[in-house]
Amino acid sequence: MGSALLEYWKKGDEDFTIVDPAMEEAPDGVRLFADRDAIADETFDVVILAIKPQLIHCVMPDYAANLAEDGYVLSIAAGASIRTISNATGTERIIRVMPNLPAAIGKGASGLTSADAITVRHKAHALDLMSRTGGVVTVADEDALDRVTAVAGSGPGYVFEFARAYVDAASQLGIRTEDARKLVLQTMAGTIALALDRGDQSLAELRDDVTSKGGTTAAGLKALNGSGAVSRAVEDCLAAAYGRAVQLR
Ligand SMILES: NC(=O)C1=CN([C@@H]2O[C@H](COP(=O)(O)OP(=O)(O)OC[C@H]3O[C@@H](n4cnc5c(N)ncnc54)[C@H](OP(=O)(O)O)[C@@H]3O)[C@@H](O)[C@H]2O)C=CC1
Ligand SMILES: O=C(O)[C@@H]1CCC=N1
Incomplete structure:
Protein backbone atom coordinates (compact mmCIF):
# COMPACT_ATOMS: atom_id res chain seq x y z
CA MET A 1 0.00 0.00 0.00
CA THR A 149 -11.30 1.20 7.75
CA ALA A 150 -14.14 -1.34 7.77
CA VAL A 151 -16.07 0.54 5.07
CA ALA A 152 -13.42 1.98 2.72
CA GLY A 153 -9.98 0.60 3.67
CA SER A 154 -11.13 -3.00 3.30
CA GLY A 155 -13.85 -2.07 0.79
CA PRO A 156 -11.98 -2.98 -2.40
CA GLY A 157 -11.70 -6.54 -1.06
CA TYR A 158 -15.48 -6.81 -0.79
CA VAL A 159 -16.00 -5.32 -4.24
CA PHE A 160 -13.45 -7.70 -5.80
CA GLU A 161 -15.13 -10.64 -4.08
CA PHE A 162 -18.57 -9.61 -5.34
CA ALA A 163 -17.17 -9.10 -8.85
CA ARG A 164 -15.46 -12.51 -8.71
CA ALA A 165 -18.68 -14.27 -7.72
CA TYR A 166 -20.59 -12.29 -10.39
CA VAL A 167 -18.10 -13.36 -13.11
CA ASP A 168 -18.19 -16.99 -11.93
CA ALA A 169 -21.99 -16.99 -12.07
CA ALA A 170 -21.93 -15.45 -15.57
CA SER A 171 -19.52 -18.19 -16.69
CA GLN A 172 -21.79 -20.85 -15.22
CA LEU A 173 -24.63 -19.30 -17.20
CA GLY A 174 -22.67 -20.08 -20.37
CA ILE A 175 -20.87 -16.81 -21.11
CA ARG A 176 -17.17 -17.20 -22.04
CA THR A 177 -15.00 -16.29 -19.05
CA GLU A 178 -13.18 -13.41 -20.78
CA ASP A 179 -16.50 -11.97 -21.97
CA ALA A 180 -17.98 -12.46 -18.50
CA ARG A 181 -15.16 -10.45 -16.89
CA LYS A 182 -15.56 -7.67 -19.47
CA LEU A 183 -19.35 -7.55 -19.12
CA VAL A 184 -19.33 -7.65 -15.32
CA LEU A 185 -16.58 -5.05 -14.78
CA GLN A 186 -18.03 -2.67 -17.37
CA THR A 187 -21.49 -3.11 -15.83
CA MET A 188 -20.11 -2.33 -12.36
CA ALA A 189 -17.98 0.60 -13.56
CA GLY A 190 -20.80 2.09 -15.66
CA THR A 191 -23.36 1.66 -12.90
CA ILE A 192 -21.14 3.32 -10.29
CA ALA A 193 -20.27 6.17 -12.68
CA LEU A 194 -24.01 6.69 -13.24
CA ALA A 195 -24.73 6.73 -9.49
CA LEU A 196 -21.93 9.28 -8.97
CA ASP A 197 -23.34 11.38 -11.80
CA ARG A 198 -26.89 11.23 -10.41
CA GLY A 199 -26.05 12.28 -6.88
CA ASP A 200 -29.55 13.70 -6.41
CA GLN A 201 -31.16 10.24 -6.68
CA SER A 202 -31.06 7.62 -3.92
CA LEU A 203 -29.53 4.25 -4.69
CA ALA A 204 -32.92 2.62 -4.15
CA GLU A 205 -34.46 4.96 -6.76
CA LEU A 206 -31.68 4.18 -9.23
CA ARG A 207 -32.22 0.45 -8.63
CA ASP A 208 -35.94 0.87 -9.20
CA ASP A 209 -35.25 2.71 -12.49
CA VAL A 210 -33.87 -0.53 -14.01
CA THR A 211 -36.45 -2.81 -12.43
CA SER A 212 -39.46 -3.33 -14.67
CA LYS A 213 -42.50 -4.75 -12.95
CA GLY A 214 -42.62 -8.49 -13.61
CA GLY A 215 -39.33 -8.27 -15.54
CA THR A 216 -35.92 -9.88 -15.42
CA THR A 217 -34.28 -7.51 -12.90
CA ALA A 218 -37.13 -7.99 -10.43
CA ALA A 219 -36.69 -11.77 -10.71
CA GLY A 220 -32.92 -11.47 -10.20
CA LEU A 221 -33.23 -9.06 -7.25
CA LYS A 222 -35.76 -11.31 -5.52
CA ALA A 223 -33.29 -14.18 -5.70
CA LEU A 224 -30.38 -11.93 -4.65
CA ASN A 225 -31.75 -10.09 -1.64
CA GLY A 226 -35.46 -10.83 -1.39
CA SER A 227 -34.88 -12.50 1.98
CA GLY A 228 -32.50 -9.73 3.14
CA ALA A 229 -29.62 -12.23 3.18
CA VAL A 230 -27.28 -9.92 1.25
CA SER A 231 -28.10 -6.93 3.49
CA ARG A 232 -27.37 -9.05 6.56
CA ALA A 233 -24.16 -10.43 5.04
CA VAL A 234 -22.91 -6.89 4.29
CA GLU A 235 -23.76 -5.78 7.84
CA ASP A 236 -21.88 -8.79 9.24
CA CYS A 237 -18.95 -8.05 6.89
CA LEU A 238 -18.53 -4.46 8.11
CA ALA A 239 -19.03 -5.44 11.75
CA ALA A 240 -16.34 -8.13 11.46
CA ALA A 241 -13.85 -5.76 9.79
CA TYR A 242 -14.50 -3.04 12.39
CA GLY A 243 -14.15 -5.64 15.16
CA ARG A 244 -10.75 -6.64 13.79
CA ALA A 245 -9.63 -2.99 13.66
CA VAL A 246 -10.59 -2.69 17.34
CA GLN A 247 -8.53 -5.81 18.13
CA LEU A 248 -5.52 -4.28 16.38
CA ARG A 249 -5.61 -1.09 18.48
N1 LIG B 1 -3.36 -3.38 1.52
C1 LIG B 1 -4.28 -2.45 1.64
O1 LIG B 1 -5.22 -2.34 0.83
C2 LIG B 1 -4.19 -1.47 2.77
C3 LIG B 1 -3.22 -1.56 3.74
N2 LIG B 1 -3.17 -0.66 4.76
C4 LIG B 1 -2.13 -0.75 5.79
O2 LIG B 1 -0.88 -0.63 5.13
C5 LIG B 1 0.11 -1.33 5.87
C6 LIG B 1 0.88 -2.23 4.95
O3 LIG B 1 -0.02 -3.18 4.43
P1 LIG B 1 0.25 -3.87 3.03
O4 LIG B 1 0.83 -2.89 2.08
O5 LIG B 1 -0.99 -4.59 2.68
O6 LIG B 1 1.35 -4.91 3.48
P2 LIG B 1 2.67 -5.37 2.72
O7 LIG B 1 3.16 -6.57 3.47
O8 LIG B 1 2.40 -5.47 1.26
O9 LIG B 1 3.62 -4.12 2.95
C7 LIG B 1 4.37 -3.95 4.09
C8 LIG B 1 5.76 -3.62 3.63
O10 LIG B 1 6.58 -3.38 4.78
C9 LIG B 1 7.76 -4.12 4.58
N3 LIG B 1 8.45 -4.38 5.84
C10 LIG B 1 8.36 -5.45 6.64
N4 LIG B 1 9.17 -5.34 7.70
C11 LIG B 1 9.79 -4.16 7.55
C12 LIG B 1 10.76 -3.47 8.31
N5 LIG B 1 11.28 -3.98 9.42
N6 LIG B 1 11.20 -2.26 7.88
C13 LIG B 1 10.71 -1.73 6.77
N7 LIG B 1 9.79 -2.34 5.98
C14 LIG B 1 9.33 -3.54 6.39
C15 LIG B 1 7.30 -5.37 3.91
O11 LIG B 1 8.36 -6.11 3.38
P3 LIG B 1 8.16 -7.73 3.22
O12 LIG B 1 7.20 -7.89 2.10
O13 LIG B 1 9.52 -8.21 2.96
O14 LIG B 1 7.62 -8.21 4.54
C16 LIG B 1 6.39 -4.78 2.87
O15 LIG B 1 7.10 -4.28 1.76
C17 LIG B 1 -0.61 -2.09 6.97
O16 LIG B 1 -0.43 -1.44 8.20
C18 LIG B 1 -2.06 -2.06 6.53
O17 LIG B 1 -2.94 -2.07 7.64
C19 LIG B 1 -4.03 0.40 4.82
C20 LIG B 1 -5.00 0.54 3.89
C21 LIG B 1 -5.19 -0.38 2.80
O1 LIG C 1 -6.74 -5.96 5.44
C1 LIG C 1 -6.14 -5.09 6.08
O2 LIG C 1 -5.92 -5.22 7.28
C2 LIG C 1 -5.67 -3.84 5.36
C3 LIG C 1 -6.25 -2.62 5.99
C4 LIG C 1 -7.33 -2.18 5.08
C5 LIG C 1 -7.12 -2.95 3.88
N1 LIG C 1 -6.18 -3.83 4.03
Whole structure:
Protein backbone atom coordinates (compact mmCIF):
# COMPACT_ATOMS: atom_id res chain seq x y z
CA MET A 1 0.00 0.00 0.00
CA GLY A 2 2.89 2.32 0.81
CA SER A 3 4.30 1.96 -2.72
CA ALA A 4 0.89 2.66 -4.26
CA LEU A 5 0.52 5.88 -2.27
CA LEU A 6 4.08 6.93 -3.02
CA GLU A 7 3.41 7.03 -6.77
CA TYR A 8 0.98 9.93 -6.15
CA TRP A 9 2.74 11.45 -3.12
CA LYS A 10 5.80 11.86 -5.38
CA LYS A 11 3.88 14.38 -7.49
CA GLY A 12 4.53 16.98 -4.76
CA ASP A 13 7.72 18.80 -3.78
CA GLU A 14 8.89 16.50 -0.97
CA ASP A 15 11.87 14.15 -1.13
CA PHE A 16 11.11 10.57 -0.11
CA THR A 17 13.31 7.88 1.42
CA ILE A 18 12.18 4.27 1.82
CA VAL A 19 13.58 1.76 4.27
CA ASP A 20 12.48 -1.73 3.29
CA PRO A 21 14.57 -4.88 3.79
CA ALA A 22 13.09 -6.66 0.78
CA MET A 23 12.31 -4.00 -1.83
CA GLU A 24 14.64 -4.36 -4.82
CA GLU A 25 14.04 -1.14 -6.73
CA ALA A 26 12.74 2.24 -5.62
CA PRO A 27 10.48 4.41 -7.77
CA ASP A 28 12.32 7.09 -9.77
CA GLY A 29 13.71 9.87 -7.61
CA VAL A 30 13.22 8.00 -4.31
CA ARG A 31 16.11 6.84 -2.11
CA LEU A 32 15.90 3.22 -0.95
CA PHE A 33 17.78 1.59 1.93
CA ALA A 34 17.51 -1.98 3.15
CA ASP A 35 18.46 -1.08 6.70
CA ARG A 36 17.50 1.78 9.00
CA ASP A 37 21.15 2.09 10.07
CA ALA A 38 21.84 3.74 6.70
CA ILE A 39 19.79 6.77 7.81
CA ALA A 40 20.76 6.69 11.49
CA ASP A 41 22.14 10.26 11.36
CA GLU A 42 19.28 11.80 9.37
CA THR A 43 16.05 13.43 10.48
CA PHE A 44 12.81 13.76 8.50
CA ASP A 45 9.83 16.12 8.63
CA VAL A 46 7.48 13.14 8.34
CA VAL A 47 8.07 9.51 9.32
CA ILE A 48 5.57 7.38 7.43
CA LEU A 49 4.51 4.13 9.05
CA ALA A 50 3.46 1.70 6.30
CA ILE A 51 4.29 -1.66 7.84
CA LYS A 52 1.82 -4.21 9.23
CA PRO A 53 0.24 -3.11 12.52
CA GLN A 54 1.60 -6.24 14.21
CA LEU A 55 5.22 -5.10 13.51
CA ILE A 56 4.94 -1.59 14.97
CA HIS A 57 6.27 -2.48 18.43
CA CYS A 58 9.46 -4.05 17.12
CA VAL A 59 10.21 -1.80 14.10
CA MET A 60 9.16 1.75 14.97
CA PRO A 61 11.25 2.46 18.14
CA ASP A 62 14.36 2.57 15.91
CA TYR A 63 12.84 5.46 13.95
CA ALA A 64 12.11 7.69 16.97
CA ALA A 65 15.49 9.38 16.48
CA ASN A 66 14.74 10.07 12.80
CA LEU A 67 11.82 12.41 13.45
CA ALA A 68 12.66 16.12 13.13
CA GLU A 69 11.90 18.25 16.19
CA ASP A 70 8.75 19.72 14.64
CA GLY A 71 7.93 16.71 12.43
CA TYR A 72 5.08 14.22 12.67
CA VAL A 73 4.38 10.53 12.18
CA LEU A 74 1.88 9.57 9.46
CA SER A 75 0.45 6.08 9.89
CA ILE A 76 -1.49 4.11 7.30
CA ALA A 77 -1.72 1.04 9.55
CA ALA A 78 -5.17 -0.42 10.15
CA GLY A 79 -6.35 -0.31 13.73
CA ALA A 80 -3.06 0.64 15.41
CA SER A 81 -4.01 3.47 17.77
CA ILE A 82 -2.32 6.81 18.34
CA ARG A 83 -1.43 5.52 21.84
CA THR A 84 0.26 2.40 20.38
CA ILE A 85 2.13 4.44 17.77
CA SER A 86 3.13 7.02 20.35
CA ASN A 87 4.51 4.31 22.64
CA ALA A 88 6.58 2.95 19.76
CA THR A 89 7.82 6.25 18.35
CA GLY A 90 8.07 8.46 21.44
CA THR A 91 6.07 11.32 19.87
CA GLU A 92 2.52 12.57 20.37
CA ARG A 93 2.52 14.22 16.94
CA ILE A 94 0.67 11.52 15.01
CA ILE A 95 -1.79 11.53 12.13
CA ARG A 96 -3.60 8.33 11.21
CA VAL A 97 -4.98 7.88 7.72
CA MET A 98 -6.84 4.98 6.16
CA PRO A 99 -6.37 4.84 2.40
CA ASN A 100 -7.65 2.17 0.08
CA LEU A 101 -6.19 0.33 -2.90
CA PRO A 102 -7.65 2.47 -5.74
CA ALA A 103 -5.19 5.12 -4.48
CA ALA A 104 -2.79 3.20 -6.76
CA ILE A 105 -4.54 4.89 -9.71
CA GLY A 106 -5.35 8.17 -7.94
CA LYS A 107 -8.92 7.08 -7.19
CA GLY A 108 -8.62 6.23 -3.51
CA ALA A 109 -11.06 7.03 -0.71
CA SER A 110 -9.25 7.91 2.53
CA GLY A 111 -10.13 8.87 6.07
CA LEU A 112 -7.89 10.97 8.32
CA THR A 113 -7.79 11.71 12.03
CA SER A 114 -5.12 13.39 14.12
CA ALA A 115 -3.77 13.48 17.66
CA ASP A 116 -4.29 16.60 19.81
CA ALA A 117 -0.60 17.51 19.47
CA ILE A 118 -0.90 17.87 15.69
CA THR A 119 -0.63 21.42 14.36
CA VAL A 120 -2.71 23.02 11.61
CA ARG A 121 0.38 22.88 9.37
CA HIS A 122 0.90 19.13 9.93
CA LYS A 123 -2.75 18.40 9.22
CA ALA A 124 -2.78 20.53 6.07
CA HIS A 125 0.29 18.66 4.85
CA ALA A 126 -1.24 15.23 5.50
CA LEU A 127 -4.50 16.29 3.81
CA ASP A 128 -2.49 17.48 0.82
CA LEU A 129 -0.62 14.15 0.62
CA MET A 130 -3.83 12.11 0.80
CA SER A 131 -5.75 14.30 -1.63
CA ARG A 132 -3.08 13.52 -4.24
CA THR A 133 -4.31 9.90 -4.09
CA GLY A 134 -8.06 10.56 -4.37
CA GLY A 135 -10.85 11.78 -2.09
CA VAL A 136 -10.25 12.26 1.64
CA VAL A 137 -12.57 12.82 4.58
CA THR A 138 -11.49 14.03 8.02
CA VAL A 139 -13.13 12.16 10.89
CA ALA A 140 -13.48 13.28 14.50
CA ASP A 141 -11.71 10.46 16.32
CA GLU A 142 -9.93 7.14 16.10
CA ASP A 143 -13.06 5.06 16.54
CA ALA A 144 -14.52 6.76 13.47
CA LEU A 145 -11.31 5.99 11.56
CA ASP A 146 -11.65 2.30 12.49
CA ARG A 147 -15.17 2.43 11.06
CA VAL A 148 -13.79 4.08 7.89
CA THR A 149 -11.30 1.20 7.75
CA ALA A 150 -14.14 -1.34 7.77
CA VAL A 151 -16.07 0.54 5.07
CA ALA A 152 -13.42 1.98 2.72
CA GLY A 153 -9.98 0.60 3.67
CA SER A 154 -11.13 -3.00 3.30
CA GLY A 155 -13.85 -2.07 0.79
CA PRO A 156 -11.98 -2.98 -2.40
CA GLY A 157 -11.70 -6.54 -1.06
CA TYR A 158 -15.48 -6.81 -0.79
CA VAL A 159 -16.00 -5.32 -4.24
CA PHE A 160 -13.45 -7.70 -5.80
CA GLU A 161 -15.13 -10.64 -4.08
CA PHE A 162 -18.57 -9.61 -5.34
CA ALA A 163 -17.17 -9.10 -8.85
CA ARG A 164 -15.46 -12.51 -8.71
CA ALA A 165 -18.68 -14.27 -7.72
CA TYR A 166 -20.59 -12.29 -10.39
CA VAL A 167 -18.10 -13.36 -13.11
CA ASP A 168 -18.19 -16.99 -11.93
CA ALA A 169 -21.99 -16.99 -12.07
CA ALA A 170 -21.93 -15.45 -15.57
CA SER A 171 -19.52 -18.19 -16.69
CA GLN A 172 -21.79 -20.85 -15.22
CA LEU A 173 -24.63 -19.30 -17.20
CA GLY A 174 -22.67 -20.08 -20.37
CA ILE A 175 -20.87 -16.81 -21.11
CA ARG A 176 -17.17 -17.20 -22.04
CA THR A 177 -15.00 -16.29 -19.05
CA GLU A 178 -13.18 -13.41 -20.78
CA ASP A 179 -16.50 -11.97 -21.97
CA ALA A 180 -17.98 -12.46 -18.50
CA ARG A 181 -15.16 -10.45 -16.89
CA LYS A 182 -15.56 -7.67 -19.47
CA LEU A 183 -19.35 -7.55 -19.12
CA VAL A 184 -19.33 -7.65 -15.32
CA LEU A 185 -16.58 -5.05 -14.78
CA GLN A 186 -18.03 -2.67 -17.37
CA THR A 187 -21.49 -3.11 -15.83
CA MET A 188 -20.11 -2.33 -12.36
CA ALA A 189 -17.98 0.60 -13.56
CA GLY A 190 -20.80 2.09 -15.66
CA THR A 191 -23.36 1.66 -12.90
CA ILE A 192 -21.14 3.32 -10.29
CA ALA A 193 -20.27 6.17 -12.68
CA LEU A 194 -24.01 6.69 -13.24
CA ALA A 195 -24.73 6.73 -9.49
CA LEU A 196 -21.93 9.28 -8.97
CA ASP A 197 -23.34 11.38 -11.80
CA ARG A 198 -26.89 11.23 -10.41
CA GLY A 199 -26.05 12.28 -6.88
CA ASP A 200 -29.55 13.70 -6.41
CA GLN A 201 -31.16 10.24 -6.68
CA SER A 202 -31.06 7.62 -3.92
CA LEU A 203 -29.53 4.25 -4.69
CA ALA A 204 -32.92 2.62 -4.15
CA GLU A 205 -34.46 4.96 -6.76
CA LEU A 206 -31.68 4.18 -9.23
CA ARG A 207 -32.22 0.45 -8.63
CA ASP A 208 -35.94 0.87 -9.20
CA ASP A 209 -35.25 2.71 -12.49
CA VAL A 210 -33.87 -0.53 -14.01
CA THR A 211 -36.45 -2.81 -12.43
CA SER A 212 -39.46 -3.33 -14.67
CA LYS A 213 -42.50 -4.75 -12.95
CA GLY A 214 -42.62 -8.49 -13.61
CA GLY A 215 -39.33 -8.27 -15.54
CA THR A 216 -35.92 -9.88 -15.42
CA THR A 217 -34.28 -7.51 -12.90
CA ALA A 218 -37.13 -7.99 -10.43
CA ALA A 219 -36.69 -11.77 -10.71
CA GLY A 220 -32.92 -11.47 -10.20
CA LEU A 221 -33.23 -9.06 -7.25
CA LYS A 222 -35.76 -11.31 -5.52
CA ALA A 223 -33.29 -14.18 -5.70
CA LEU A 224 -30.38 -11.93 -4.65
CA ASN A 225 -31.75 -10.09 -1.64
CA GLY A 226 -35.46 -10.83 -1.39
CA SER A 227 -34.88 -12.50 1.98
CA GLY A 228 -32.50 -9.73 3.14
CA ALA A 229 -29.62 -12.23 3.18
CA VAL A 230 -27.28 -9.92 1.25
CA SER A 231 -28.10 -6.93 3.49
CA ARG A 232 -27.37 -9.05 6.56
CA ALA A 233 -24.16 -10.43 5.04
CA VAL A 234 -22.91 -6.89 4.29
CA GLU A 235 -23.76 -5.78 7.84
CA ASP A 236 -21.88 -8.79 9.24
CA CYS A 237 -18.95 -8.05 6.89
CA LEU A 238 -18.53 -4.46 8.11
CA ALA A 239 -19.03 -5.44 11.75
CA ALA A 240 -16.34 -8.13 11.46
CA ALA A 241 -13.85 -5.76 9.79
CA TYR A 242 -14.50 -3.04 12.39
CA GLY A 243 -14.15 -5.64 15.16
CA ARG A 244 -10.75 -6.64 13.79
CA ALA A 245 -9.63 -2.99 13.66
CA VAL A 246 -10.59 -2.69 17.34
CA GLN A 247 -8.53 -5.81 18.13
CA LEU A 248 -5.52 -4.28 16.38
CA ARG A 249 -5.61 -1.09 18.48
N1 LIG B 1 -3.36 -3.38 1.52
C1 LIG B 1 -4.28 -2.45 1.64
O1 LIG B 1 -5.22 -2.34 0.83
C2 LIG B 1 -4.19 -1.47 2.77
C3 LIG B 1 -3.22 -1.56 3.74
N2 LIG B 1 -3.17 -0.66 4.76
C4 LIG B 1 -2.13 -0.75 5.79
O2 LIG B 1 -0.88 -0.63 5.13
C5 LIG B 1 0.11 -1.33 5.87
C6 LIG B 1 0.88 -2.23 4.95
O3 LIG B 1 -0.02 -3.18 4.43
P1 LIG B 1 0.25 -3.87 3.03
O4 LIG B 1 0.83 -2.89 2.08
O5 LIG B 1 -0.99 -4.59 2.68
O6 LIG B 1 1.35 -4.91 3.48
P2 LIG B 1 2.67 -5.37 2.72
O7 LIG B 1 3.16 -6.57 3.47
O8 LIG B 1 2.40 -5.47 1.26
O9 LIG B 1 3.62 -4.12 2.95
C7 LIG B 1 4.37 -3.95 4.09
C8 LIG B 1 5.76 -3.62 3.63
O10 LIG B 1 6.58 -3.38 4.78
C9 LIG B 1 7.76 -4.12 4.58
N3 LIG B 1 8.45 -4.38 5.84
C10 LIG B 1 8.36 -5.45 6.64
N4 LIG B 1 9.17 -5.34 7.70
C11 LIG B 1 9.79 -4.16 7.55
C12 LIG B 1 10.76 -3.47 8.31
N5 LIG B 1 11.28 -3.98 9.42
N6 LIG B 1 11.20 -2.26 7.88
C13 LIG B 1 10.71 -1.73 6.77
N7 LIG B 1 9.79 -2.34 5.98
C14 LIG B 1 9.33 -3.54 6.39
C15 LIG B 1 7.30 -5.37 3.91
O11 LIG B 1 8.36 -6.11 3.38
P3 LIG B 1 8.16 -7.73 3.22
O12 LIG B 1 7.20 -7.89 2.10
O13 LIG B 1 9.52 -8.21 2.96
O14 LIG B 1 7.62 -8.21 4.54
C16 LIG B 1 6.39 -4.78 2.87
O15 LIG B 1 7.10 -4.28 1.76
C17 LIG B 1 -0.61 -2.09 6.97
O16 LIG B 1 -0.43 -1.44 8.20
C18 LIG B 1 -2.06 -2.06 6.53
O17 LIG B 1 -2.94 -2.07 7.64
C19 LIG B 1 -4.03 0.40 4.82
C20 LIG B 1 -5.00 0.54 3.89
C21 LIG B 1 -5.19 -0.38 2.80
O1 LIG C 1 -6.74 -5.96 5.44
C1 LIG C 1 -6.14 -5.09 6.08
O2 LIG C 1 -5.92 -5.22 7.28
C2 LIG C 1 -5.67 -3.84 5.36
C3 LIG C 1 -6.25 -2.62 5.99
C4 LIG C 1 -7.33 -2.18 5.08
C5 LIG C 1 -7.12 -2.95 3.88
N1 LIG C 1 -6.18 -3.83 4.03
